[in-house]
Amino acid sequence: MTGTITPDNTKIEITNLKKQFGSNVVLRDINVKVDAGSVVALIGPSGSGKSTLLRCMNLLVIPNGGRIRIGHDTFVFDDGSKMPKAKAQAHFRSNTGMVFQHFNLFPHKTVLQNVMEGPLVVKRTPKAKAEQLARTLLGKVGLDDKADSYPDRLSGGQKQRVAIARALAMEPEVMLFDEATSALDPELVAEVLGVMRDLASEGMTMIIVTHEMAFAREVADKVIFLRDGVIVEEGPARDVIDTPKEEATRAFLSHFHTRNND
């Protein structure tokens, strides 16, 4: 790992990123730049590599080649070189918050303990301070009254809001959302999207893998359309979603409602 000075306003810089599982190439030469405070939606059919790309950004998947910079931390990957050390990986991840499709809350801990876990264990924040932070964040996602419940008492939408609070507790520079609403009943999607919308408007840098085209169109600054591990088209959200230039993008978007009521 090498430290670099942020040259401009870009928070995330991905250069020549490659990933393959065995002979199956999932990402070929991906280049992405994300400005601080902007929201980028990754869209594409399943198997397009969008989730893998997101997971490369916090090293849950280790790329086979390329470079990833988030904030001041940079990792360079090349095939055959050793895996980054576990400690360095952990440090890199602590600067990105991840929200999973299936929430992945810790079932043996209360809601409050879930949110406190990162600060307590990773940052060694004093308990009282971690609790205060956790309660503030739970208030922010509208769940202060659930602090002492266990996750199995919550609805899917509530679980996902706790998961967002848990990720935010690390005070990350970037938030990654991996199909955060795909496992939710339709009536619960809005409450999670609402929290995400608030975060975006507060200036959080966010990468969102989503099938909610209307939400991407409304909230994202930029949309990236991936297919077969390649970026087919990218641009301002409304341009890509309303008037896609590529036939592949058009074909993909034809399966979705891309507008709410505007």
Next chain:
Amino acid sequence: MYNWDFDILWGYRWLFLNGTLMTIAITAAVIVLGLLLGLFAGLMQLSRNPVLRWISWAYIEIFRCTPLLVQLLWFYYALPVLTGVELSAMTAAVMTLSLYGGSFYAEVIRGGVIAVDPGQSEAGLALGMTPAKVMKRIVLPQAIKQMIPPLMNQSIIQFKNTSLVSVLAVPDLLYQGQVITMDTFRPLEVYTVIAVIYFVVLVPLTAIVKRSEKTLQRSH
């Protein structure tokens, strides 16, 4: 018809008690040591390092796939010849039973860990926790729920397995029984009493296992 006479055994009650306490003490020791060995071997099985995986695999299979009685005799009689280090019967007994139990515990622990949803590890890693912290704080506490019933079952089997140490003249319950038999020529009464003692100790324990399974299912 055989004429049962248990009265004669009353004079040997302290010997029975001694044997029972020795059996319980050996069981306690081999459970604790076995769990430690099992935890190491089980986690080594899950390691990314192939050498660690191979070592734990060899250990587990050697002790699972040879008879305990053979292991006891081998450690007591063969190992000293090979190494020149004499083991007391008690040391050989506790060591062998711990290694034997550990090989079974290891499989239970490995199974419990892999039964935990991989998303749990990912969530821990995503927070910036090291893999060791994830194992300790996130995975193991959840895995233990799955592991406790089979671990307790294996421990009950270990309690009964301790009877084999009598072949090394370790003064456990069965050994004392053999002593009493030689004194009284009353093997039927002696071995009946011994069976009853094992049974009386274990039945409440199995009841506790049953109950713990239920409470664990309901707990967090």
